[in-house]
Amino acid sequence: MSEQADKTLATDGFELHPDDRAAIQAELGHFEQPQAACIEALKIVQRRHGWVPDAAIPAIARELGVGPAAVEGVATFYSLIFRQPVGRHVILVCDSSSCYLTDYEMLRDALFDHLGIQYGQTTPDNRFTLLPVCCLGACDSGPAMMIDDDTYGPVAPKDLAELLEGYS
Amino acid sequence: MTDGTPGTVNRVRYRSRLHQTESERKAETHPLTWRLKDTGERVDLADYEAKNGYTVVKTALNGQSPDDVIESLKTANLRGRGGAGFSAGLKWSLTLRGEGYPRGYLVCNADEMEPGTFKDRLLMEQQPHLLIEGMILGAYANNSKLGYIFLRGEYIEAAQSIQQALEEARQAGWLGDNIAGSGFDFDIVLHTGAGRYICGEETALINSLEGKRANPRAKPPFPGQSGAWGKPTVVNNVETLCNVPAILEHGADWYLNLSGDRSSDGGTKLFGVSGRAEKNGLWELPMGTTGAEILDRAGGIRNGAKLKAWLPGGGSTGLLLPEHLDLPLDFDSIGNAGSRLGTGLLTVVTEEQSIVGLLRNLEEFFARESCGWCTPCRDGLPWSVKLLRALEKGEGEEGDIEILEMLARDLGPGKTFCAHAPGAAMPLESALTFFREEFEAGVGRKKGPAGVETVPLGEV
Numbered sequence A: 001m002s003e004q005a006d007k008t009l010a011t012d013g014f015e016l017h018p019d020d021r022a023a024i025q026a027e028l029g030h031f032e033q034p035q036a037a038c039i040e041a042l043k044i045v046q047r048r049h050g051w052v053p054d055a056a057i058p059a060i061a062r063e064l065g066v067g068p069a070a071v072e073g074v075a076t077f078y079s080l081i082f083r084q085p086v087g088r089h090v091i092l093v094c095d096s097s098s099c100y101l102t103d104y105e106m107l108r109d110a111l112f113d114h115l116g117i118q119y120g121q122t123t124p125d126n127r128f129t130l131l132p133v134c135c136l137g138a139c140d141s142g143p144a145m146m147i148d149d150d151t152y153g154p155v156a157p158k159d160l161a162e163l164l165e166g167y168s
Numbered sequence B: 001m002t003d004g005t006p007g008t009v010n011r012v013r014y015r016s017r018l019h020q021t022e023s024e025r026k027a028e029t030h031p032l033t034w035r036l037k038d039t040g041e042r043v044d045l046a047d048y049e050a051k052n053g054y055t056v057v058k059t060a061l062n063g064q065s066p067d068d069v070i071e072s073l074k075t076a077n078l079r080g081r082g083g084a085g086f087s088a089g090l091k092w093s094l095t096l097r098g099e100g101y102p103r104g105y106l107v108c109n110a111d112e113m114e115p116g117t118f119k120d121r122l123l124m125e126q127q128p129h130l131l132i133e134g135m136i137l138g139a140y141a142n143n144s145k146l147g148y149i150f151l152r153g154e155y156i157e158a159a160q161s162i163q164q165a166l167e168e169a170r171q172a173g174w175l176g177d178n179i180a181g182s183g184f185d186f187d188i189v190l191h192t193g194a195g196r197y198i199c200g201e202e203t204a205l206i207n208s209l210e211g212k213r214a215n216p217r218a219k220p221p222f223p224g225q226s227g228a229w230g231k232p233t234v235v236n237n238v239e240t241l242c243n244v245p246a247i248l249e250h251g252a253d254w255y256l257n258l259s260g261d262r263s264s265d266g267g268t269k270l271f272g273v274s275g276r277a278e279k280n281g282l283w284e285l286p287m288g289t290t291g292a293e294i295l296d297r298a299g300g301i302r303n304g305a306k307l308k309a310w311l312p313g314g315g316s317t318g319l320l321l322p323e324h325l326d327l328p329l330d331f332d333s334i335g336n337a338g339s340r341l342g343t344g345l346l347t348v349v350t351e352e353q354s355i356v357g358l359l360r361n362l363e364e365f366f367a368r369e370s371c372g373w374c375t376p377c378r379d380g381l382p383w384s385v386k387l388l389r390a391l392e393k394g395e396g397e398e399g400d401i402e403i404l405e406m407l408a409r410d411l412g413p414g415k416t417f418c419a420h421a422p423g424a425a426m427p428l429e430s431a432l433t434f435f436r437e438e439f440e441a442g443v444g445r446k447k448g449p450a451g452v453e454t455v456p457l458g459e460v
């Protein structure tokens, strides 16, 4: 893995943005060991690129002074670290029990219909990526969903058109 | 992000719903919420200090020993609000501290992801200073040098609110060196997660904090002996820590009396209702309040429908029946009824809703969120999903129910590495006990020749 990753680095020439390097370095001070900043580093890179390309893994590893396998292992574990390009906006739909009991499946199907995509897919215009998510802690207003940083609930299928309009 | 003009956007933007007004919430009876504003705006440092905030940091750090603090918590019988109900005082008394031990860490578990749970969000978004104050006191009792708030990544507003409060607290000298002139140093770092329910399990959380995959660790050693980076580490839930300041301010007896003769567990609890009730939301009520009282406050079931079953505290607790509504909601009473208080937020299931469908949904969650470390959990949960999907469609086979029963047993306490699998088993077992006929109705076929094979995790 590490050899291959290093080759990717060489060929793709992925460089961490200087601001991101600074942000990652600032994180290091919060922990006893540099590996701990790994998740935050992945999130920093994701904030800039929208996702975490393979070539970013060795770059982050080098910045932290840890092996690329450790970073790769973490990057593939956590559900909010995206390893494929996503659209301009990410929709997270809660599929847990309280929302299930308040018509989650209707909302999900309406989203599939409205966007013409299924979970894990991005609309052809690259506007929305649709993903299921664990209980959003908005269970008293199910069915709940997030668009980027905004949490909504209860969302009825008829609300979708107007709601999505705000995200261009 | 949004331009704010469309009415829909504002109407459906999520807001916590605490259904008690400022005039109802008193310092003497509502220690968790009395400072909250009806507008839902954040209680900032000035508001918080104007309502007695941080006074107990001054008095405790200067006048009480760490052992005094721990004794108070024990007497108050404060039990962990993260779901397991372990005595906070007892946990703290077991932390390695003092001569020869390094100063360790105090970690606030703010990963709130248990299906049906939406209480810590309110406390963090609207009143982060209460949590910070509780953490300072906890750090003092446990000799922690640094605190971490491990916040789930999706709680954007809570992150902003906590970050602002940390700044305010540092500037006012409530965090940093020599807090309130006591000679005690402590600071807090906000760490935001990147998804996965298993991060809420306390040892998985420590691995995640260390920048590793969130697989749970073997216990012992317990975190209080050897946790983050091998140092003594105390992990407590947000709500647990938010209870600490008032206990030290008003005394353990006062706290114990809040629940009166309803319960031997002390204090109040953020209770709540979700599902198809008339008025979902949160209430701060004494420990031992009954499900009936809470459901009454929620206005009963929507459109006059009937209650069929309820989960007392999240997706990993066992289903209860309407006849259990008169039980006091506390750890022992609900435990004795075969379930768990869990997080104390009720999920209601109405007469026309399918128990098999609900269990299918719950086990899909647990299967997806298994960390994959041990076999019964990694393979057993997807198997249960496959059977439940078939039963839901009326395509179950003879013997499926018996396999589900076996799985519920094999995923029970003590059979797996962490409590994730037992949490998945509990609702399943209760459903098979109370609603067996609904499962039987899903058996449409005699057993086929191929038997049953497991499905790969990816499909779940």
Ligand SMILES: Cc1cc2nc3c(=O)[nH]c(=O)nc-3n(C[C@H](O)[C@H](O)[C@H](O)COP(=O)(O)O)c2cc1C
Residues within 6 Å of the ligand: B079, B080, B081, B082, B083, B084, B085, B086, B088, B109, B110, B111, B112, B113, B114, B197, B198, B199, B200, B201, B202, B203, B235, B236, B237, B238, B240, B241, B418, B419, B420, B423
């Ligand atoms: C799978 C799993 C998920 C958990 N998630 C959370 C959580 O999100 N928040 C929490 O406070 N406790 C959670 N817990 C419980 C913690 O392991 C631990 O008991 C708790 O944080 C201790 O704090 P307390 O004693 O103050 O309740 C979870 C446990 C398991 C097994």
Ligand code: SF4
Residues within 6 Å of the ligand: B198, B215, B216, B369, B370, B371, B372, B373, B374, B375, B377, B378, B416, B417, B418, B419, B420, B421
């Ligand atoms: S019980 Fe499940 S979640 Fe817990 S360690 Fe085993 S596989 Fe992981």
Ligand code: FES
Residues within 6 Å of the ligand: A094, A095, A096, A097, A098, A099, A100, A134, A135, A136, A137, A138, A139, A140, A142, A143, A144, B115, B116, B117
């Ligand atoms: S179950 Fe959907 S927000 Fe909690």
